Amino acid sequence: MRGDQINLQDIVARSASPTPSPHVRSGNIQQVAKLIDVSVCIGCKACQVACSEWNDLRDEVGHCHGVYDNPIDLSAESFEVMRFSEYVNEEGDLEWLIRKDNCMHCAEPGCLKACPAPGAIVQYANGIVDFNSEHCIGCGYCRAGCPFDIPRYSEKDNKAYKCTLCSDRVYHGLEPACVKSCPTSAIMFGTKEAMLDYGAKRVASLQERGYENAGIYDPAGVGGTHVVYVLQHADKPEIYSGLPKDPQISPVVEAWKGITKPLMSAVLGLSVLTGFFHYMIKGPKEEPEDDPDPEKAAADRELDRREGDRP
Amino acid sequence: MSHSNVKHGILRYGWWTRTNHWLIAISFVLLALSGLALFYPTFYSLTGLFGGPEETRIFHPYLGVFMTLFFLIQAVRFFGDNLIRRHDVQWMKQMPDLLANRDERLPPVGKNNAGQKLVYWLFLATVPVLLVSGVIIWRPWFADGVPLWLHRTAAMVHAYAAFIAIITLVIHVYSAIWVKGSIRAMTQGRVSHAWARHHHGLWYDEIMRGKERGDDTALPSTGKHIETGKDR
Numbered sequence: 185m186r187g188d189q190i191n192l193q194d195i196v197a198r199s200a201s202p203t204p205s206p207h208v209r210s211g212n213i214q215q216v217a218k219l220i221d222v223s224v225c226i227g228c229k230a231c232q233v234a235c236s237e238w239n240d241l242r243d244e245v246g247h248c249h250g251v252y253d254n255p256i257d258l259s260a261e262s263f264e265v266m267r268f269s270e271y272v273n274e275e276g277d278l279e280w281l282i283r284k285d286n287c288m289h290c291a292e293p294g295c296l297k298a299c300p301a302p303g304a305i306v307q308y309a310n311g312i313v314d315f316n317s318e319h320c321i322g323c324g325y326c327r328a329g330c331p332f333d334i335p336r337y338s339e340k341d342n343k344a345y346k347c348t349l350c351s352d353r354v355y356h357g358l359e360p361a362c363v364k365s366c367p368t369s370a371i372m373f374g375t376k377e378a379m380l381d382y383g384a385k386r387v388a389s390l391q392e393r394g395y396e397n398a399g400i401y402d403p404a405g406v407g408g409t410h411v412v413y414v415l416q417h418a419d420k421p422e423i424y425s426g427l428p429k430d431p432q433i434s435p436v437v438e439a440w441k442g443i444t445k446p447l448m449s450a451v452l453g454l455s456v457l458t459g460f461f462h463y464m465i466k467g468p469k470e471e472p473e474d475d476p477d478p479e480k481a482a483a484d485r486e487l488d489r490r491e492g493d494r495p
Numbered sequence: 496m497s498h499s500n501v502k503h504g505i506l507r508y509g510w511w512t513r514t515n516h517w518l519i520a521i522s523f524v525l526l527a528l529s530g531l532a533l534f535y536p537t538f539y540s541l542t543g544l545f546g547g548p549e550e551t552r553i554f555h556p557y558l559g560v561f562m563t564l565f566f567l568i569q570a571v572r573f574f575g576d577n578l579i580r581r582h583d584v585q586w587m588k589q590m591p592d593l594l595a596n597r598d599e600r601l602p603p604v605g606k607n608n609a610g611q612k613l614v615y616w617l618f619l620a621t622v623p624v625l626l627v628s629g630v631i632i633w634r635p636w637f638a639d640g641v642p643l644w645l646h647r648t649a650a651m652v653h654a655y656a657a658f659i660a661i662i663t664l665v666i667h668v669y670s671a672i673w674v675k676g677s678i679r680a681m682t683q684g685r686v687s688h689a690w691a692r693h694h695h696g697l698w699y700d701e702i703m704r705g706k707e708r709g710d711d712t713a714l715p716s717t718g719k720h721i722e723t724g725k726d727r
Binding site: 200201202239298300301302318319320323324327328329333337339342380436437439440444445446449450451452455456460462463466467468469470471473476 | 513533534535536537538548549551552558594595596598623634635637639643644646647648649650654655658661662665668669672673674675676687689690692693694718
């Protein structure tokens with residue numbers, strides 16, 4: 185597989201970088217994807233453990249919230265969490281839908297769009313979106329930009345974190361830690377093409393078994409993702425603990441970070457130039473000379489001559 | 496000396512008015528520079544002025560709160576001088592005369608002309624918006640506690656309000672450079688009689704009639720009309 189190369193010439197997009205990223209290479213690097221087959225997941229959380237182990241993260245143990253979700257939410261020390269939801273289907277049967285929630289590695293990442301620090305968020309040619317924390321300034325705009333509410337802010341160092349898709353492991357030809365640990369092959373890793381092929385087979389199998397709305401979750405609104413789900417009920421992704429049906433970068437973020445920023449910057453520059461050229465062409469409003477009252481004017485001039493009222 | 500005498504001029508801005516103004520002005524310029532650094536990547540190198548990108552991110556909101564505090568004091572003190580009057584409308588209509596320096600055609604105005612009043616109201620409209628939206632997106636203190644839609648909206652509003660405020664600043668600074676004598680008024684306090692009569696005829700008349708006393712310069716807590724200098 186040729187999806188495993190990450191070096192500086194394979195960064196295809198950088199945050200806060202209006203000029204193009206290097207893209208002279210011929211594109212032989214294959215896009216990777218992680219496939220999460222919700223229908224096969226047993227909720228053992230081995231992936232959560234593997235994630236914290238590989239990434240050397242130890243989240244607070246916390247306490248029980250009365251549900252299986254633990255920790256209850258993503259954090260700067262928990263790049264992924266299993267979200268458990270109890271769904272009653274049309275037949276009145278209970279389905280336990282367990283979704284591994286983590287960064288989706290969007291092809292059009294909202295975090296990267298919102299980030300003001302050049303190069304703090306990068307997208308590799310293989311599709312992985314990574315936080316280059318060395319350049320992170322801790323503004324947290326990435327969270328505002330993300331359509332999936334993934335990045336989390338660390339109180340330890342005031343920087344944002346999220347799943348890296350184990351870019352370090354992938355770089356060395358290994359699969360992500362969660363994939364490695366999964367006992368049921370609910371998490372698979374490979375080229376995006378291979379994963380979509382494999383997912384299609386899984387979907388066909390599910391449909392045979394009666395899940396007629398089974399499908400692959402690879403939302404087009406963010407250009408597709410490099411983490412894709414196989415869902416039994418792809419028509420209702422929101423039942424999987426609020427997976428958005430049609431995620432896209434919020435129009436507010438577009439209005440905030442889109443074309444208006446360079447336009448406003450240009451207008452600011454022009455306003456200064458306008459002032460300069462007005463001054464140059466029309467000239468200043470010179471001070472009117474002298475006091476209107478001749479007697480006072482003479483006295484004032486005398487005062488000026490004698491130097492004034494300062495110590 | 497070619498310029499008119501100011502040593503016996505009219506006290507336009509007293510010491511507290513000037514101090515208050517320059518506290519705001521210095522803060523505002525630093526806020527604009529640090530804010531622009533994070534506004535658009537082209538300006539990112541401005542973070543170097545503040546010790547680095549993360550330092551800029553930390554510094555900006557504290558300075559914003561500091562500035563807003565003094566801005567509010569000033570806004571209250573300047574309020575009365577900036578109410579729009581009928582002659583202001585006429586003055587505004589004669590913008591071409593103003594820009595072409597045909598000042599003799601302009602109607603006489605009070606202590607502030609309509610342009611200054613407009614600047615006042617633009618700042619008064621944008622600074623509170625900048626404060627509120629800025630606090631909402633302030634990390635690590637507040638941003639984690641707000642819903643995402645609010646965080647996004649506040650970030651957008653902050654950028655647009657900042658744009659309007661910086662444009663207003665450019666207009667304000669240019670006007671000061673353009674109208675000779677006004678920078679000295681704000682740095683040293685006094686303007687000549689000729690300057691006052693030429694630029695602010697109604698204000699000059701009032702002072703001559705003894706109704707007003709230039710700047711007063713009452714401190715925020717004390718009443719108006721406190722003797723601060725040698726008025727004639």
